[in-house]
Amino acid sequence: MSPSSKSxxxxxxxxEDHQDYRRVLQQAINSSPHLICQHASSSVEAxxxxxxxxxxxxxxxxxxxxxxxxxxxxxxMLFQRFPDARILVLTVYDHKPxxxxxxxxxxxxxxxxxxxxxTILRGIDExxxxxxxxxxxxxxxxxxxxxxxxxxxxxxxxTDREREILSLLAKGLIKKEIADQLSVSYxxxxxxxxxxxxxxxxxxxxGAVAKAIQLGLA
Amino acid sequence: MSPSSKSxxxxxxxxEDHQDYRRVLQQAINSSPHLICQHASSSVEAxxxxxxxxxxxxxxxxxxxxxxxxxxxxxxMLFQRFPDARILVLTVYDHKPxxxxxxxxxxxxxxxxxxxxxTILRGIDExxxxxxxxxxxxxxxxxxxxxxxxxxxxxxxxTDREREILSLLAKGLIKKEIADQLSVSYxxxxxxxxxxxxxxxxxxxxGAVAKAIQLGLA
DNA sequence: ATTTCCATCGCGAGAACACGCGAGAGAATG
DNA sequence: CATTCTCTCGCGTGTTCTCGCGATGGAAAT
Numbered sequence: 001m002s003p004s005s006k007s008x009x010x011x012x013x014x015x016e017d018h019q020d021y022r023r024v025l026q027q028a029i030n031s032s033p034h035l036i037c038q039h040a041s042s043s044v045e046a047x048x049x050x051x052x053x054x055x056x057x058x059x060x061x062x063x064x065x066x067x068x069x070x071x072x073x074x075x076x077m078l079f080q081r082f083p084d085a086r087i088l089v090l091t092v093y094d095h096k097p098x099x100x101x102x103x104x105x106x107x108x109x110x111x112x113x114x115x116x117x118x119t120i121l122r123g124i125d126e127x128x129x130x131x132x133x134x135x136x137x138x139x140x141x142x143x144x145x146x147x148x149x150x151x152x153x154x155x156x157x158x159t160d161r162e163r164e165i166l167s168l169l170a171k172g173l174i175k176k177e178i179a180d181q182l183s184v185s186y187x188x189x190x191x192x193x194x195x196x197x198x199x200x201x202x203x204x205x206x207g208a209v210a211k212a213i214q215l216g217l218a
Numbered sequence: 219m220s221p222s223s224k225s226x227x228x229x230x231x232x233x234e235d236h237q238d239y240r241r242v243l244q245q246a247i248n249s250s251p252h253l254i255c256q257h258a259s260s261s262v263e264a265x266x267x268x269x270x271x272x273x274x275x276x277x278x279x280x281x282x283x284x285x286x287x288x289x290x291x292x293x294x295m296l297f298q299r300f301p302d303a304r305i306l307v308l309t310v311y312d313h314k315p316x317x318x319x320x321x322x323x324x325x326x327x328x329x330x331x332x333x334x335x336x337t338i339l340r341g342i343d344e345x346x347x348x349x350x351x352x353x354x355x356x357x358x359x360x361x362x363x364x365x366x367x368x369x370x371x372x373x374x375x376x377t378d379r380e381r382e383i384l385s386l387l388a389k390g391l392i393k394k395e396i397a398d399q400l401s402v403s404y405x406x407x408x409x410x411x412x413x414x415x416x417x418x419x420x421x422x423x424x425g426a427v428a429k430a431i432q433l434g435l436a
Numbered sequence: 437a438t439t440t441c442c443a444t445c446g447c448g449a450g451a452a453c454a455c456g457c458g459a460g461a462g463a464a465t466g
Numbered sequence: 467c468a469t470t471c472t473c474t475c476g477c478g479t480g481t482t483c484t485c486g487c488g489a490t491g492g493a494a495a496t
Contacts, residue, residue, distance in 0.1 A: 172425025
């Protein structure tokens with residue numbers, strides 16, 4: 001079930017001020033054949049110093065309650081140093097403002113120290129595969145906030161073909177390119193686009209694309 | 219690690235039209251000493267009929283692609299029958315509108331059939347303990363929708379005027395309308411748009427609008 | 437003081453689009 | 467069997483866009 005380990009292990013960073021827990025975690029990560037944790041620091045500052053010459057860091061586990069720079073404030077600094085890293089918050093905080101701040105700052109996941117080690121390791125794998133591992137209680141918190149903000153999505157009933165064309169338009173393709181890609185004539189695409197205009201109540205491509213993205217249709 | 223099993227097992231419902239998968243799931247649930255699945259149906263209608271005399275249902279696993287009533291439409295009906303149930307969507311759909319609709323309808327979690335059986339069983343436990351189990355890719359989708367977007371902002375430095383024009387384009391206005399609204403000539407708007415194209419590396423309005431929205435510039 | 441950016445304006449040609457007005461085929465629904 | 471939907475295709479006209487090639491003036495920076 002673990003990801004294939006033919007290639008080099010994925011570089012994992014760890015920022016956690018409790019020495020014991022940090023060691024346990026580092027050991028757990030290094031016990032996974034496809035992961036390696038060479039940099040485990042007790043603060044954001046120390047981590048940035050430690051990794052001054054490290055070229056790549058794929059996932060960074062970040063505690064929030066740190067000496068010096070607080071974890072949430074550290075997120076942008078870490079992104080500046082490792083723009084492609086995925087930052088997973090790993091902390092005991094489960095208060096909504098902190099959680100939302102961390103996620104708004106760009107964290108790709110939020111785990112709790114109450115989670116089991118294998119849950120955390122699974123979270124790293126999920127982050128590596130493009131997911132956002134969330135502790136289920138954190139997820140619930142986000143969902144309730146989310147539903148409060150976004151009560152109702154106005155249901156637009158586009159056909160499958162219309163959705164397909166819309167998403168291609170949202171990539172910047174012109175009608176002719178879409179026609180080629182779908183192996184239909186320009187006129188067919190044109191007709192679909194007209195129908196989309198009618199359903200979205202717009203009169204040009206950019207308006208359709210805008211509305212589609214804002215409504216989550218593309 | 220399993221919840222205590224001193225008390226009666228928790229009642230789990232299952233609505234899934236694929237017979238094989240339904241049986242596998244039911245068996246897996248019944249293999250957990252603290253869970254029991256007595257009602258496993260192939261449609262929302264059948265489930266409501268089956269459980270006509272069932273007093274309590276704690277968690278309902280719900281497929282979306284069902285014969286008859288579609289899963290999302292079934293959520294309110296299930297809630298009417300079992301107001302205290304926690305509904306977990308379990309499906310293959312991972313398209314944003316469907317996911318958001320289901321969660322807006324009150325689903326307490328969203329799992330994918332690609333998830334392992336033990337992940338699903340863990341999801342049930344998490345739901346029972348008040349959490350909202352989310353597949354990590356679904357979680358990521360929600361997060362990105364939730365905060366507009368945050369994936370390593372590629373720092374596009376548009377001028378104020380360019381941003382202004384871009385946001386008007388994102389409302390579906392055409393260049394001439396924008397020119398009127400800003401009290402400048404068409405050519406001015408046109409020039410700004412060209413500069414935007416260069417910075418965003420696109421060659422038409424819809425591509426610019428798409429990129430702008432996805433990058434949070436408009 | 438020169439350079440660099442920004443916003444403004446202009447023309448023309450060719451491409452792409454918007455839209456009215458069609459049509460036919462196949463599937464699903466009733 | 468008629469209707470409705472969806473996808474497919476076609477033409478013509480006027481509108482809009484894209485882009486190359488300019489330009490001027492002001493503000494800020496070096």
